[in-house]
Amino acid sequence: MLWFIGLGISGISELSERTRNIIKNAEMVYLESFTSPISETEKEELESICNGEFKIAKRWLVEDGNEIIDNAKEQETVLISYGDPYIATTHLELKTRATNDKIETKTIHSSSIVSSLIGEVGLHYYKVGKVLTIMNDPKSMITPYNTIFDNLLNKTHSVILLEYNEDKSFFLQPQDALSLLLDVEKTQNRKVISQETFAIVASRIGRDDQKITSGRITNLIKKEFGESPHSIIITGKLHFTESDAIKVITECLDEPIDNSADVKSISEQMIEKYVPMVREALEEIRPHYEDLKEYENILINAKLYIDDAENFLKEGKKEYAVLSIGYADGLVDALRIAKGFDPKM
Amino acid sequence: MLWFIGLGISGISELSERTRNIIKNAEMVYLESFTSPISETEKEELESICNGEFKIAKRWLVEDGNEIIDNAKEQETVLISYGDPYIATTHLELKTRATNDKIETKTIHSSSIVSSLIGEVGLHYYKVGKVLTIMNDPKSMITPYNTIFDNLLNKTHSVILLEYNEDKSFFLQPQDALSLLLDVEKTQNRKVISQETFAIVASRIGRDDQKITSGRITNLIKKEFGESPHSIIITGKLHFTESDAIKVITECLDEPIDNSADVKSISEQMIEKYVPMVREALEEIRPHYEDLKEYENILINAKLYIDDAENFLKEGKKEYAVLSIGYADGLVDALRIAKGFDPKM
Structure with missing residues (x-):
């Protein structure tokens, strides 16, 4: 048994x-x-x-x-x-x-630490994304970074467990984990984590000396959190009852913010970059095809698909937005290449 | 107090x-x-x-x-x-x-039911995606369906809680929840759920008469699970220790499968549709531009970007794959429109 x-x-x-x-x-x-x-x-x-x-x-x-x-x-x-x-x-x-x-x-x-933690810091359980662990190794940071990125794109909260090594009596400190996140941001540069990101550090959950501190990373990183264990939560989009709870039941250093607001998917970043670029390339090549009847439809279509890209993005149809701007760029670049201009892809 | x-x-x-x-x-x-x-x-x-x-x-x-x-x-x-x-x-x-x-x-x-459940059915906690609830209302099924879709794209498991209404003493039965999922698939048609999907029904977790049944939906839907409460898990990609556990510790009606294997993102579906179509359109228009020096680079680029689309997809860079196939299609369609052919977008 x-x-x-x-x-x-x-x-x-x-x-x-x-x-x-x-x-x-x-x-x-x-x-x-x-x-x-x-x-x-x-x-x-x-x-x-x-x-x-x-x-x-x-x-x-x-x-x-x-x-x-x-x-x-x-x-x-x-x-x-x-x-x-x-x-x-x-x-x-x-x-x-x-x-x-x-x-x-x-x-x-x-x-369990994960389910207790979420309630103790005032967050809704069904808004939690994939749980992740941070190890004290900069080379292992891409996966945690990507998971936080995906969670933020889904507007969900990221529960972060910190490395514990019994043999070395080592417990990764929250400040060090936050520094590792700021470091990986520098190389990945997808604007997932910054000094201004709002986070929650939950210390010794379930014990009498439990302590929960929340605030921007820039302020959290200066704090001492005392004895281990600690966990971190990078919050996603906050329901107002979650913000209220954080302000009331945690030691709240800064006003909670929506960390997901500025996180952009690769598709959104593409649309932001390509729409103005293709518009400009289209206007540059247009005079070279004035009065050429067989090319008129190409110019019209290019304009329509640039507009489509923006509209699809607004409707949340990211893949269609990217397909449309790629297509518009192809139409414009064909006209450019044929006239000896540099393509814009 | x-x-x-x-x-x-x-x-x-x-x-x-x-x-x-x-x-x-x-x-x-x-x-x-x-x-x-x-x-x-x-x-x-x-x-x-x-x-x-x-x-x-x-x-x-x-x-x-x-x-x-x-x-x-x-x-x-x-x-x-x-x-x-x-x-x-x-x-x-x-x-x-x-x-x-x-x-x-x-x-x-x-x-808590959620954390206990995952271990009891033999799954790894860190591979669980967003938790969802199914209510007895076909109109409310789009969100659960989308959540399962997103979880499967991330290869994660979907824990499904079932509606409980105390006033009506109503607890949604697992068979009915599975039927609701099959029904929403018919209208959404993104190949997320089918009769062949592998699922786990966990009944009365933590009680002496706990029962866990796993198998394809087609077989689960014929079973009786006894008294409530029940929960359902739609598994994602299974680690071999998870498959082993399911086979050993649950009443396993069918061999566990990877439900995420056939779930395709919109990007993947686009690449599958557009790559052969654009290739064919390119070959069709090519003879009309033989020996026209200024168009040679357009034909070469179109071919390269079609190949890029496939390669980006293999590397998991879905957005770049879609951008590339859109671009290739634009190049080809410009050539087609100029010669009076129908565009292929």
């Missing part, structure tokens, strides 16, 4: 009697502490509950899994983890293996 | 001693049962814990909020809800109002 038990975000005091008894009566209890740090006090408290053997499980032990599986074949075995047990994919894989080995598994779900 | 207490997904037996005492000692306890059904037994059990007054809170009472706020000004007041308290936006708004009124608020987070 293998139990997966979530400790939740508030620790042992929030365990039910039933769950305590499962831990107490198990013959083998593993506590994994590599997905999130667990304090010495909590470790000792948990150990003191156990009648059976108690052991800290390092990452390799859970990833390898053989010892846990072997124990679970013979004994009531428990694997305890911070938050909800299945936020970590290692635990899911262990469950699949156990089931394959005909070991019965049961789960005690608990509060 | 206003407490927001989450009952979690497994009910009263999973409440900690500490939380029970808060409920026991409160002067006023509200139990809201409009976000998810709570059984009579559970209501009675909760009531039996309370020393103070116990009251069922209908939606209007929480949305209006005045009674709760007034009580919380004078008394230890508790609002209990299923799952995690802040998944419901009404509760968040109440918290903001209470804080504005200088009422201290505290929260007991708990397991």
